[in-house]
């Protein structure tokens with residue numbers, strides 16, 4: 001099986017775990033590519049929650065998901081608040097949460113995800129995950145990204161192995177400081 005890069009690797013995982021009717025979360029909407037894929041996979045009867053702190057991300061994502069059969073909720077809020085925005089009836093039912101960290105491609109590089117809020121968001125994602133559900137996290141290696149990567153790695157390494165499986169994938173021979181992908185799977 002070929003995983004060309006971090007994004008295709010994550011998309012392969014989403015295709016494996018998201019089914020029609022699933023509840024899923026895009027924790028960093030950005031330009032909406034991941035939200036759009038999740039909306040297609042969750043389909044009719046599915047629910048997607050998308051988070052971003054920049055209004056432009058919601059605008060772009062809205063155009064990307066037009067016509068989607070899933071119920072797509074675009075939320076202008078930090079992912080560290082996800083558990084207050086996702087209604088209690090969906091807690092414990094979320095099949096996938098995807099984080100593509102860093103800054104908006106083509107946007108302000110100083111508006112970027114931050115280690116501490118990312119840590120809180122991952123804790124919340126973990127709490128709302130369904131049995132068998134998955135969290136994917138793509139970490140980039142710019143200045144704040146390096147700190148964030150260490151925080152994410154430390155958090156995942158400390159999670160209980162009897163309930164969660166946590167892995168790290170690096171693209172060793174890819175040029176230009178490639179991102180690192182972390183995956184958390186909740187045991188069913």
Ligand SMILES: C[S@@+](CC[C@H](N)C(=O)[O-])C[C@H]1O[C@@H](n2cnc3c(N)ncnc32)[C@H](O)[C@@H]1O
Nearest residue numbers: 028029030031032033034052078079100104113
């Ligand atoms: C690398 S981009 C995401 C790319 C996106 N998934 C796509 O498919 O195009 C990272 C995004 O995270 C957003 N972001 C930064 N801090 C955030 C936070 N606390 N909560 C949610 N999104 C945040 C940024 O505004 C940016 O749009």
